[in-house]
Amino acid sequence: MNKTFDRYAGIVFLLIGVFFIMESRRISASSYGSNVGPDIFPIGLGVVLILLSIRLLYETLKYNKQGKKESKPDYKGFLVIFIATVLYVLLLETLGYVITTFAFLLTSFQVMERGGWLKSIIIAAALSFGVYYVFVEVLQGSLPGFPM
Amino acid sequence: METLQFLSDGFGVAMQWRNLLFAFFGVLIGTAVGVLPGIGPMSGVALLIPITATLTSGLDAQNAAASSIILLAGVYYGAMYGGSTTSILLNTPGESSSVVTALDGYQMAKQGRAGAALSIAAIGSFVAGIVSLLGLVLLAKPLSALALSFGPPEYFSLMLLGLCAVSGLAGKSITKALIMTVLGLLLATIGIDNVSGVSRFTYGNIYLYSGLEFLTVAVGLFALGEVFRSILEKDDGDGKIAKVGRILPTKQDMKDSTKPIIRGSLLGFFIGVLPGAGATLASFFSYIAEKKISKNPGKFGKGAIEGVAAPESANNAASGGAMIPLLTMGIPGSGTTAILMGALIMYNVQPGPLLFDDHPEVAWGLIASMFIGNVMLLILNMPLVKVFAKVIETPAKYLLPIIIAISIFGVYAVQMNTFDLLLLVGCGVFGYLFAKQDYPVAPLVLALVLGPMIENNMRRALTSSNGDFSIFVTRPISLFFLVIGVLWILIPLILKWMGRNVVINDEE
Numbered sequence A: 001m002n003k004t005f006d007r008y009a010g011i012v013f014l015l016i017g018v019f020f021i022m023e024s025r026r027i028s029a030s031s032y033g034s035n036v037g038p039d040i041f042p043i044g045l046g047v048v049l050i051l052l053s054i055r056l057l058y059e060t061l062k063y064n065k066q067g068k069k070e071s072k073p074d075y076k077g078f079l080v081i082f083i084a085t086v087l088y089v090l091l092l093e094t095l096g097y098v099i100t101t102f103a104f105l106l107t108s109f110q111v112m113e114r115g116g117w118l119k120s121i122i123i124a125a126a127l128s129f130g131v132y133y134v135f136v137e138v139l140q141g142s143l144p145g146f147p148m
Numbered sequence B: 001m002e003t004l005q006f007l008s009d010g011f012g013v014a015m016q017w018r019n020l021l022f023a024f025f026g027v028l029i030g031t032a033v034g035v036l037p038g039i040g041p042m043s044g045v046a047l048l049i050p051i052t053a054t055l056t057s058g059l060d061a062q063n064a065a066a067s068s069i070i071l072l073a074g075v076y077y078g079a080m081y082g083g084s085t086t087s088i089l090l091n092t093p094g095e096s097s098s099v100v101t102a103l104d105g106y107q108m109a110k111q112g113r114a115g116a117a118l119s120i121a122a123i124g125s126f127v128a129g130i131v132s133l134l135g136l137v138l139l140a141k142p143l144s145a146l147a148l149s150f151g152p153p154e155y156f157s158l159m160l161l162g163l164c165a166v167s168g169l170a171g172k173s174i175t176k177a178l179i180m181t182v183l184g185l186l187l188a189t190i191g192i193d194n195v196s197g198v199s200r201f202t203y204g205n206i207y208l209y210s211g212l213e214f215l216t217v218a219v220g221l222f223a224l225g226e227v228f229r230s231i232l233e234k235d236d237g238d239g240k241i242a243k244v245g246r247i248l249p250t251k252q253d254m255k256d257s258t259k260p261i262i263r264g265s266l267l268g269f270f271i272g273v274l275p276g277a278g279a280t281l282a283s284f285f286s287y288i289a290e291k292k293i294s295k296n297p298g299k300f301g302k303g304a305i306e307g308v309a310a311p312e313s314a315n316n317a318a319s320g321g322a323m324i325p326l327l328t329m330g331i332p333g334s335g336t337t338a339i340l341m342g343a344l345i346m347y348n349v350q351p352g353p354l355l356f357d358d359h360p361e362v363a364w365g366l367i368a369s370m371f372i373g374n375v376m377l378l379i380l381n382m383p384l385v386k387v388f389a390k391v392i393e394t395p396a397k398y399l400l401p402i403i404i405a406i407s408i409f410g411v412y413a414v415q416m417n418t419f420d421l422l423l424l425v426g427c428g429v430f431g432y433l434f435a436k437q438d439y440p441v442a443p444l445v446l447a448l449v450l451g452p453m454i455e456n457n458m459r460r461a462l463t464s465s466n467g468d469f470s471i472f473v474t475r476p477i478s479l480f481f482l483v484i485g486v487l488w489i490l491i492p493l494i495l496k497w498m499g500r501n502v503v504i505n506d507e508e
Helices: A003-024 A040-059 A075-096 A096-113 A117-138 B001-012 B019-036 B041-055 B059-091 B097-109 B113-150 B153-171 B176-187 B215-232 B251-273 B278-293 B306-321 B323-329 B337-345 B360-391 B397-413 B417-435 B442-464 B476-507
Strands: none
Touching: A003 B176, A040 B019, A040 B176, A040 B442, A075 A096, A075 B215, A075 B251, A075 B397, A096 A117, A096 B360, A096 B397, A117 B278, A117 B397, B001 B278, B019 B041, B019 B113, B019 B397, B041 B059, B041 B097, B041 B215, B041 B397, B059 B097, B059 B113, B059 B215, B059 B306, B059 B337, B059 B360, B059 B442, B059 B476, B097 B113, B097 B278, B097 B306, B113 B306, B113 B323, B113 B360, B153 B176, B153 B442, B153 B476, B176 B442, B176 B476, B215 B337, B215 B417, B251 B278, B251 B306, B251 B323, B278 B306, B306 B323, B323 B337, B323 B360, B337 B442, B397 B417
């Protein structure tokens, strides 16, 4: 268990609870003749979340200090793939499905493991064209195809 | 027998060539999902929803729902079959429900009996599938009749019980599990309130008015979260894949595993019916039970065929049992059944007691198709075990980016907007962080699906009682559910507390 993470998480969850309570109070009262309006449920949950966060913060005080030694994660590879994913998502509608999917797959194949360019290109191309063709032509689905 | 009539009608639906095809692809994909590490039944089912939605778009709602759910349920129980393959051949379970299978299964493989282990797992799963189907057929009518007598307060308490059960059994820390549940319920309040029509927490964002789409959140938290973890922690354990060898089990193997299969099926079925317990616990308990019953427990862990037969039967029976609360009461007891429920709701088919009256072809068609699907799995798995063993060798280099691409495709095909894709990627990051820090994500998804129904039932109950909260404890059935829910959370806490004392004593 990671003490620092849980402590910050506890504070964030606490703030989320406070946020939902404060924002619920701004919801206009129900027009229908009941005293059970749309704000009761989120307010109640917010209170429970705050109590649970305090409990979590209290638990972190009792954690043992010694942390497990963990192998160093591959942050660099992950970061590149993550940025590629975000770009893929943002450009999907402008550049179209086929181009973005091909570029994303080729990039991440190479980030995962260098080399084998020909195989990477063939798989990326087959998938991006294949999915598009099957989904749009055969199944009559709708995807942004190519840039206008 | 009215039930038999319905069941034969169900077979009529399930035997339509389209549904046979759907069941076949469901179990085939499910087996692959079970075999592939990094993609579990939950993400597998979630990823296929958009594809089935497109495949069935030409049909009327009734048939479309039946066909889709047949395929998706096939993925679910197919994954239980496939999960055993990697446990036995590689000692790396493809699913958490196959963890205990690896104990004896991998030892058997090392002794050159991998084929026997795999086929016993398949036979056990088949028997278990049939047992849980019989249970489903017998229990469906009485349980849905019982559920029909429930009013809003009972439903509210029953759903609360479901959430408590899932939180109480998920992960190492109950506090964290409860936090995730409450967070899921809070996220479910985003969007237009369907009682008063007031928009809540939307801040003028048009995509938020319909609420956070559960499909996006589920695929992000499970599928992307798992992929991100695999990328960060490169865990491609270069285990050697054992040779499959002779496939058919010997007579002695069959004799040794008959009773464990039957015991595992029954135990697994009842654990599966309980909310929150699910396949992983079922396989775990049945393994322990076999070890206790066995005349020579010493052989467990050294390649005992009972240690493969019982847990593999149990996890498959549990996946059948888990369909009961979903179909009869409309309450999913696990992450995967929550996703199945979300899929049914997408087709305007509300699971619950009325399902058997309103949509008999969906309910009974699904039940009949599970029978057919289990036969297909047995036929598929015995000769094709060697082919599936090859699937394990798919390199992570290609597999992981492809899963990301499929997730994005799946969400976009249904939601058609960039907002959901960004939400998907965000959920992926959170899914990784949560899982790494022992915050279980299944309760969050379950809460997200159940949230609107819990709130509706709570408000309907409170409206009828003029805002008096005692309605939940004065109605006996409702009180009963609440007490069980509280016990479900408290008993593990008490056990843990006692366990901790023991540990302290040991150290002194």
